[in-house]
Amino acid sequence: MNIFSSLLGMIRVSRSLTTTLASILLVTAGAFSQTSYAQTPSGTATVLIGARLFDGTGNTLIEQSTLVIRNGRIETVGAMSDVTVPDDAIHIDLSGKTILPGLINAHGHLNEDRSERPIRTKLAEQLRLYADYGVTTVVVLGVFSDEELVEAANLNDEQEQIALDRARIYVAGDSLQNLGTAEEARMRVNRYADAGANIVKIHITGSPNDMTPEVYGALIDQAHSRGLRVASHLFYLDDAHGLLDAGVDVIAHSVRDQAVDDSLIAKIIQQNVPYIPTLTRDLAQFVYESTPDFFEDPFFLRRVNAYREDIDLVSGADYQMQSRSPQRQAVKAALEQGSQNLKTLSDAGVVIAMGSDSGTNQGQWQGYFEHTELEMMVEAGMSTTQALVAATGGAARAMRLDQHLGVLQPGRWADLLILDANPIDDIRATRQIHSVWIAGNQLDNVP
């Protein structure tokens, strides 16, 4: 055990104290939480009446629904004619709107800008940015420092105890790559498990420095023994086969070098491994060869202040030049292949989870790109219903969160994206946000 891992251990132990202190601070900072956050008194029911409702499972829409929320969770949900409204309820008429579960980004990232602000502040701010776009849960598949893991795990720890005004977070440690030995792999898994990681992320890129199947096999085995699942970055079909043979739990990017074969499809189905296409990751590799149209999209511009620094960077002549390099341009073909594979796997009945890989490189917009991802999934041939399931109930199943999130059923958190239009008719309707709700509270000041 090195000094750092024991430090992580100490921070982990003291976390419950930190959470207590944070709660005290929240109480004493009541004025702040009042202005930034609409609160329902605990115990009182809120009833959302009259909206069209998509429950996240792929079931037919309920055209006129009643959704009863109490203590942050869904108490009852169904057709207006079937649900009895409790006497004590606050009624909200949502006729003409569409309610969906809040979107889940099954593969996102947070990052640290170069400012001197506390890491926690930076991370929480990005979770709020996601939430402003209706993304109410983000699975962070890889942090960029051990300090980030500690803070992200703290944010995860406290999220069910506080009035949440940001997206929920689940987190992996640093994406593990190029480890030389099984011992090292097991040690790293232990370190991240001790630090509070919810999942393990690995990187297999097709490079000669990649972990061998023996090493990632040991890593996956160790993660399972610690109760953690393993999600893998990959590109090549051969690596997908190797990873599935070693028991990987989640495929976190598209296979992009060739068409998926029948034997891969059979393994994915048999092992019930979800697949996260991350199409926008590839888009971002070349789309800044010129100024993309979406820079004019009012839905992109609503949080332009958060994006400003990156917009300036990717709009620069140097960046445009890099985007035109043969390497970056080759990603166009990879994206085409990835889109075809998505359609094949979706048709085969694989669990697809929406994930954007936003927040990694410049120009992968947290919040906005999840909506672009949905649109690209539909362009790849998925139905609007399939794409929306992938971003809600499918992503929740993929991440083993479906007992709590992703579907509008009794007992689940009332994390909601309410729209002014129907996204089953047109996937771009996810951009017409009426309001965003987390644990039964409507977020204030959503632009």
Ligand SMILES: [Zn+2]
């Ligand atoms: Zn990633």
